[in-house]
Amino acid sequence: MTYSELELNRIAKIDRMRERGEEPYPHRVKRTHRIDAARAAYEAAVEGGAEPNDTGVEATLCGRLRSIRSMGRTAFCHIEDEGGRIQLMLRSNTLGKEWLKQFEKDYDLGDFVEASGSLMLTRTGEITLLVSSLRMISKAIRALPSAKEVVDEETGERTTYSAFDNPEARYRERYADLAVNPEVRDIFRARSKVVSSIRRTLDDHDFLEVETPILQPIYGGAAARPFTTHHNQLKQELYLRISFELYLKRLLVGNLERVYEIGRDFRNEGVSYKHNPEFTQVEFYWAYADYFDVMDLTEEMVRNAAMAVFGGTTIGEYEGKEIDFGKWERVRLPDAIADRTGIDFTKYPTQAELAAAMKAKDIKFDPTMQRGKLIDKLLSDFVEPYLVQPTFLYDYPIEISPLAKKSADDPMIVERFEGYIAGMELCNAFTELNDPIDQEARFKYLQEMYGSEDDEGHPIDEDYIRAMSYGMPPNGGFGMGIDRLAMLLTNKHSIREVLLFPHLREEK
RNA sequence: GGGUGCGUAGCUCAGUGGUAGAGCAGGUGACUUUUAAUCACUUGGUCGGGGGUUCGAGUCCCUCCGCGCCUACCA
Numbered sequence A: 001m002t003y004s005e006l007e008l009n010r011i012a013k014i015d016r017m018r019e020r021g022e023e024p025y026p027h028r029v030k031r032t033h034r035i036d037a038a039r040a041a042y043e044a045a046v047e048g049g050a051e052p053n054d055t056g057v058e059a060t061l062c063g064r065l066r067s068i069r070s071m072g073r074t075a076f077c078h079i080e081d082e083g084g085r086i087q088l089m090l091r092s093n094t095l096g097k098e099w100l101k102q103f104e105k106d107y108d109l110g111d112f113v114e115a116s117g118s119l120m121l122t123r124t125g126e127i128t129l130l131v132s133s134l135r136m137i138s139k140a141i142r143a144l145p146s147a148k149e150v151v152d153e154e155t156g157e158r159t160t161y162s163a164f165d166n167p168e169a170r171y172r173e174r175y176a177d178l179a180v181n182p183e184v185r186d187i188f189r190a191r192s193k194v195v196s197s198i199r200r201t202l203d204d205h206d207f208l209e210v211e212t213p214i215l216q217p218i219y220g221g222a223a224a225r226p227f228t229t230h231h232n233q234l235k236q237e238l239y240l241r242i243s244f245e246l247y248l249k250r251l252l253v254g255n256l257e258r259v260y261e262i263g264r265d266f267r268n269e270g271v272s273y274k275h276n277p278e279f280t281q282v283e284f285y286w287a288y289a290d291y292f293d294v295m296d297l298t299e300e301m302v303r304n305a306a307m308a309v310f311g312g313t314t315i316g317e318y319e320g321k322e323i324d325f326g327k328w329e330r331v332r333l334p335d336a337i338a339d340r341t342g343i344d345f346t347k348y349p350t351q352a353e354l355a356a357a358m359k360a361k362d363i364k365f366d367p368t369m370q371r372g373k374l375i376d377k378l379l380s381d382f383v384e385p386y387l388v389q390p391t392f393l394y395d396y397p398i399e400i401s402p403l404a405k406k407s408a409d410d411p412m413i414v415e416r417f418e419g420y421i422a423g424m425e426l427c428n429a430f431t432e433l434n435d436p437i438d439q440e441a442r443f444k445y446l447q448e449m450y451g452s453e454d455d456e457g458h459p460i461d462e463d464y465i466r467a468m469s470y471g472m473p474p475n476g477g478f479g480m481g482i483d484r485l486a487m488l489l490t491n492k493h494s495i496r497e498v499l500l501f502p503h504l505r506e507e508k
Numbered sequence B: 001g002g003g004u005g006c007g008u009a010g011c012u013c014a015g016u017g018g019u020a021g022a023g024c025a026g027g028u029g030a031c032u033u034u035u036a037a038u039c040a041c042u043u044g045g046u047c048g049g050g051g052g053u054u055c056g057a058g059u060c061c062c063u064c065c066g067c068g069c070c071u072a073c074c075a
Helices: A007-018 A035-047 A099-107 A167-174 A174-180 A180-205 A245-253 A291-309 A333-341 A351-361 A372-388 A436-452 A463-467 A482-490
Strands: A058-070 A074-081 A084-091 A114-123 A127-138 A148-151 A157-161 A228-231 A236-240 A258-266 A278-286 A314-318 A321-324 A328-333 A390-396 A414-421 A424-431 A475-481
Touching: A007 A099, A035 A074, A035 A084, A035 A114, A058 A084, A058 A127, A058 A321, A074 A099, A084 A099, A084 A114, A084 A236, A127 A463, A148 A258, A167 A174, A174 A180, A180 A258, A180 A278, A180 A291, A180 A482, A245 A258, A245 A278, A245 A463, A245 A475, A278 A291, A278 A482, A291 A314, A291 A390, A291 A414, A291 A424, A291 A475, A291 A482, A314 A482, A328 A333, A333 A372, A333 A390, A372 A390, A436 A463, A475 A482
Parallel strands: A084 A127, A328 A390
Antiparallel strands: A058 A074, A058 A114, A074 A084, A114 A127, A148 A157, A228 A236, A258 A278, A278 A475, A314 A321, A390 A414, A414 A424, A424 A475
16 A cells, blocks of 8 residues: 555544543543434433533534634634534543644545534524544545535535535545545335335235345256356355246245245446346235236335335336326336337247348347347337336237236236336346146256257256146236336436446456 | 446546646744634646547546446346
């Protein structure tokens, strides 16, 4: 580690402090109040008749120094903890002229301090800790990347000058981003509310939270390329999971009727504003339910998450558009595509027929695409971008849905739905295929269609078929990208904004 | 993968071929109720890396690295 002049300067301060017997990194501190609690204590004392200019309420606060204004015999600072910010007043007549001089020399923005004193009101009307003693509890060597901020006491509005907003620097040094940008901390508080709300909703419906392998000898449950890894002692090739699906459904065979998992999936594919190589999913499987039951529960889950974030209403704003997370449209996929393109794919049961219909409409496509891919293209190009308000599309073509149960009415259609908001796919669910013979046939079809070298080709999970052969109850299953829901509920256009440490290329 | 924009002090940015700048942060000093405190003085640079054109390159060209945006891919 090489230090800049500024850093060497601060290291010299550490030496200076130790020389006069002050430890800049003490082992233990004593905090009596978080800053919001101190403010509340002040208000309570004033309400109880205390003199506002000097309540006599004693408090010891800890936090980071965020501003220092030194006036010679008096200095004002702000410190910040998770409960907010409060001003400190340091006076030479209580702390000593020499002490204040040393404070000015050795304390910097970003240092953590412990300050004891009593709560009072300054001449300008700001609640302030009049400090009787203050010490360093952790010296910062690097300067925080933010300069100055003003907080309007009335509105709480914060104006930042030369804000730390370079995205690359913010993601690489997320700790500094969080330390300096309170709205970034709020994003992750909101995200945490989303996750706990989802967990609460499922728990309330008697779902059991479980954990299944991340390192898997055979990957499956989604169409994605996996990351590979290797177990040294076992000399075994392993994959990082691309979904939880096949393991969770094995649990239904084991008579666990309602299971869910919240965790990380890994997909070795391109990154974009809505794709990160690792991302957080929730999946649940629900015995004796079908995809319409799952739709109802999805609505409840998303509604609860929105209420947890917004605090009461389900109405949010995303990219300037008002979105009601409590109100869903339900449209059959064939109808949605027909409305937008004039093509009802159910009338074209083969690739050749559908391709001809698309050609007749001047729709460009790769002629090697299978029928399922063509339908997926129609969905992606003509329907998905327009699904701004929450919408379930249901009844999907069988070719792109190997784990979903066929419709009783049409063997080319499966009981599957996807949920869309703001033109973005949010979740995917089906009445799960539980017929082991059909399942094996579907896997074989995929293998023949794509072959094992193709990215789409997947190894057949024989054990999964074996499990299903013991009998799997009819069930509805569901998967949702939590990062995307967090994006929608925090009005962020990039998945990186809702990941604490998004994947970046190696720093050179 | 393709297109495009960006990369200059700790942070935010200016600088379109002629001596590398500003504000804030940092340093020295003044100042006993300030809040972007103020005032005076002041330190700080591999201009992302490498190569080229030129008398001369932060600036023009090539290349590499990183990031953003668009696009493509994505059961």
